[in-house]
Amino acid sequence: MSKATGKPVKLVWSRQEDFQNDFYRPGNCCRIEGGIDAKGRLVAWRHKVVVPSIWARVSPAMIGNGVDPSAVEGLVDQKYGIPNLHVEYVRIDTPIPVGFWRSVGHSQNAFTMESFMDELAHAARRDPLEFRLDLLEEKAPARRVLEAAAEKGGWGKPPEKGEVLGIALHSSFGSHVAQVAEVSVDRSDGTIKVFRVVCVVDCGPVVNPDTLRAQIEGGVVFGLSAALKERIAFAKGGVASANFHNYPLLPMGESPEIEVHMVRTQEKLGGIGEPGVPPVAPAVANAVFASTGLRLRRLPMKPGTVLEGVKKLESGRSKRRDVTLKS
Numbered sequence: 001m002s003k004a005t006g007k008p009v010k011l012v013w014s015r016q017e018d019f020q021n022d023f024y025r026p027g028n029c030c031r032i033e034g035g036i037d038a039k040g041r042l043v044a045w046r047h048k049v050v051v052p053s054i055w056a057r058v059s060p061a062m063i064g065n066g067v068d069p070s071a072v073e074g075l076v077d078q079k080y081g082i083p084n085l086h087v088e089y090v091r092i093d094t095p096i097p098v099g100f101w102r103s104v105g106h107s108q109n110a111f112t113m114e115s116f117m118d119e120l121a122h123a124a125r126r127d128p129l130e131f132r133l134d135l136l137e138e139k140a141p142a143r144r145v146l147e148a149a150a151e152k153g154g155w156g157k158p159p160e161k162g163e164v165l166g167i168a169l170h171s172s173f174g175s176h177v178a179q180v181a182e183v184s185v186d187r188s189d190g191t192i193k194v195f196r197v198v199c200v201v202d203c204g205p206v207v208n209p210d211t212l213r214a215q216i217e218g219g220v221v222f223g224l225s226a227a228l229k230e231r232i233a234f235a236k237g238g239v240a241s242a243n244f245h246n247y248p249l250l251p252m253g254e255s256p257e258i259e260v261h262m263v264r265t266q267e268k269l270g271g272i273g274e275p276g277v278p279p280v281a282p283a284v285a286n287a288v289f290a291s292t293g294l295r296l297r298r299l300p301m302k303p304g305t306v307l308e309g310v311k312k313l314e315s316g317r318s319k320r321r322d323v324t325l326k327s
Helices: 015-020 105-123 128-133 141-153 209-228 280-292 303-326
Strands: 029-036 042-051 085-091 164-172 175-185 192-202 257-262
Touching: 029 105, 042 105, 105 128, 105 164, 105 209, 105 280, 128 141, 128 164, 141 164, 141 175, 141 192, 141 257, 164 280, 175 280, 192 209, 192 280, 209 257, 209 280, 280 303
Parallel strands: 042 085, 192 257
Antiparallel strands: 029 042, 164 175, 175 192
16 A cells, blocks of 8 residues: 555554464473482483474574474473483474464473472472472572572571462573562462562673563563463454453552562573563462462463362362271
8 A cells, every 4th residue: 555655554453453463372282201210319301392383484494303493492401400301392283373472482391391390399209499409510500590599589488478489490591590489379269379479590790780670570470470361262263362351461469579689600691581481380380289289280370270170189188088987
């Protein structure tokens, strides 16, 4: 139209049009297996990830040997010293157009990896912090931020406001971030309340601490909103989500207190705009398990899902008690 008329053309999308005609965060499904020795140490990890390819649309040249690097980032380059690690990528093409989302593949890969790391710690009957520390070298930057987050977050002590604590660590874009989430779960309706998130970050030399703090705070709220509420729905060959009435965001009143601490153990500059996002979802999910015994393996962590899961757990425990009494 602009070429035909020789004049500028202004196109304004409504919010509904923007919701329903976009590129979406890729759906992701994983199957993970882990091996623990007699001393409760992690000795093997097999991770199969099935997810559409972002780079196949944006820049096919980025795909090497059939592997989209964004699909396996945070897995093949994770900082734990796992003796036997196997990561497999299975590409699946769906009708839904996919694109970049803040922290890209690190977002979902941190959730699956750090959630399963907690599962393995529980299976080994070990503290989740100590279980992770065993896999990190003594002077490694990732270890330093994890230890600092545990100290600042009060790991091993009664929480200030919430019921329990959850912890997670993830390295992305050249930076290392560990987070401790202070959480409570309302067993009557399944609502998850996050009171506080303590973050420790090492991104190398810091030019402006205020900028770093703002980016981490924004990343935590962004990641928490997606972890607890955000979900694009598809129906009848299109996008059913149309506006904020059926795509809720985390409101200000539900945003937690956020503490940001900086440590510097590396000289190389790392990123800061995205690394604050990945650890928050697994930190919260791990806290939910500590509170209820329920493992949440699907995002978002909606109240209905939590309530249903808690009821099933309690029903199972009740049946086991009945069997014990009868026997």
